[in-house]
Amino acid sequence: MKKTLAMIVALMLMVSIVLAGCSSNGNNAGDSSGAGGDKPIKLVWWVHENPSFVEANKKLIEDYKKVKPNVTIDLQVFPYDAFIQKIRVSMNTKTAPDIVQMFGTWVREYAKNGLLEPAADGAALEAEVYPAAIGGFQYEGKVYGVPHEFNIENAAALRYPKMFKEAGIDKDPATWAELIDTAKKLTKRNGDKITVRGLDITSNDSVVFYFLALIQQQGVDFWNQDQTQVNFSSPEAEKAMQELVDLVKVHKVTDLSKLGTPEEPYMVFFKGQSAMTTAGPWTIAEGHNTFNIQDFDYMPIPSYSDKPAVFSAESGWGEVVSKQSANTQAAWEFVQFMMKNENASAWNLRTSSIPANKHVAEDPKYLESAPTVKAAVEALPNGRWIGPLADRDYFFKAINDTYAQIVYDKTSVKDGLKKAEDDINKMLKAKQ
Known part of the structure; x- marks a missing residue:
């Protein structure tokens, strides 16, 4: 009986190991690495063809490599019209990228259809971003992405x-x-x-x-x-x-x-x-x-x-994480890296865009670097999200x-x- 019991215990241990291994191959396969491990991770990031955006994105990838050398980010750039179509066709398939650069107006539809991974710390992200900018990235109380620029056309x-x-x-x-x-x-x-x-x-x-x-x-x-x-x-x-x-x-x-x-x-x-x-x-x-x-x-x-x-x-351009990603936590960690004040500020200055990040917009150093946009920046607190168009x-x-x-x-x-x-x-x- 002792031998049988020992065999049962050993079998249970093996099953638990197998199950643990299987759980790491699901939707969050790279989560342990994303949380600080050194397992190699590759993230695919789709963006549209905007020269200043693309160059600023490349610089972000270079900076992130210094922080997370185990993470490789494959930046894939598409012409605007082809980009929109490619997102529509691919987001519900295994060919979907890990991260997508989306305009805020598009996000709710993808979130509504269960194609995006919500942020684990949505409340914290909301606190960092102007309401008019984050609005398009919210759906049913959850945050599905982070805007990096404020699409302000008036004021x-x-x-x-x-x-x-x-x-x-x-x-x-x-x-x-x-x-x-x-x-x-x-x-x-x-x-x-x-x-x-x-x-x-x-x-x-x-x-x-x-x-x-x-x-x-x-x-x-x-x-x-x-x-x-x-x-x-x-x-x-x-x-x-x-x-x-x-x-x-x-x-x-x-x-x-x-x-x-x-x-x-x-x-x-x-x-x-x-x-x-x-x-x-x-x-x-x-x-x-x-x-x-x-x-x-x-x-x-x-x-x-x-x-x-x-x-x-309207909410401006920002990043969302695909539900199809095998590395959702690692993908979100990169998106949050983009939100860090120094990275967000550098991105806005390189792209001549208006910050969605409150800390960047309210930093006197930002206006010193971009004095022409003072009227727009000072208007940001008065912005209201346009709503679900x-x-x-x-x-x-x-x-x-x-x-x-x-x-x-x-x-x-x-x-x-x-x-x-x-x-x-x-x-x-x-x-x-």
């Missing part, structure tokens, strides 16, 4: 100080009324044709973001309580849309002559045909490098009311189409907004 504008001086304007507008008055003084015409736009808010992004911001700055929201439907039938929404229409039809500080052409408002600005143009801070680098223009700066846009200048913003392109097109139809007298503000509201809500319901 500030490109402007030419020289044009201000020539018009006798010696200070930035402090109220919305002063903004309109300044725009009128800056607008130049040749007969009925505008030759220099005083204030241009006519890009597809600006129309939407400022429409939403002007609603919010009146103290209301454009979503219902559970963010399943939009409300554009409120008096505040109608007033916001009318204000944007009035820039063209009443104040006549801009026009829609470039609508539907490849010439974006920021391009018009860098040709000297606008004095102030709302645009994201990414256009600053475009002005310096692509257009070789240096004599402009970036100014804050005042609130539409006496309430804070809150605004809606479901189909971003559809959402934006519905609002832009409505804006153009109102300007061209094809519909009223009330009727146009009601149609946009109905169309968007049908889309949102279909996507739920």
Whole structure:
């Protein structure tokens, strides 16, 4: 009996060893190494083809190799359109990468379908990132990725100080009324044709973001309580849309002559045909490098009311970890390495992007290195996540189409907004 008992104990020990070995080959095969072991690990990281992003990512990999020499990161770069398609096709297969660079608007859909590995310390990550930036990476109380840049397209504008001086304007507008008055003084015409736009808010992004911001700055929201439907039938929404229409039809500080052409408002600005143009801070680098223009700066846009200048913003680019990864812990450790203040700051400076990391944005040294973006950085605390758009392109097109139809007298503000509201809500319901 003793011999039999000994054999049973030995057999149980062998089974426990086998089971332990099997558990290390599951979804978290590299977890023990990711936690500090020296077992070789290879992580595949997919990114889109953005030159500054790619170079900054390569530098991060070099720095990480010094910390975790056992981890090899295979950076795979794809053209933007092919990248989007490749993610859609591969995320539910064994060919999925370990880490993917995703735009915040995409993340919820992949999380909803169980294709992403949530962060183990989501609450800690939330505390480090601005709400507007982390919003798109959250789903049902969990964090599924980390944004590294803040996709802010409003709250500030490109402007030419020289044009201000020539018009006798010696200070930035402090109220919305002063903004309109300044725009009128800056607008130049040749007969009925505008030759220099005083204030241009006519890009597809600006129309939407400022429409939403002007609603919010009146103290209301454009979503219902559970963010399943939009409300554009409120008096505040109608007033916001009318204000944007009035820039063209009443104040006549801009026009829609470039609508539907490849010439974006920021391009018009860098040709000297606008004095102030709302645009994201990414256009600053475009002005310096692509257009070789240096004599402009970036100014804050005042609130539409006496309430804070809150605004809606999309989550920017960040990293997510695939559920298919065999090394989820090791993958998340690399993503968290990117979030360390010194690494995040270096990445933002190399890519000329606005920090999603609060500590980086609030560090005086960051603004010393990137003084031009001061207006954008100071606006970050007022950012609110734009919400679950479901189909971003559809959402934006519905609002832009409505804006153009109102300007061209094809519909009223009330009727146009009601149609946009109905169309968007049908889309949102279909996507739920």
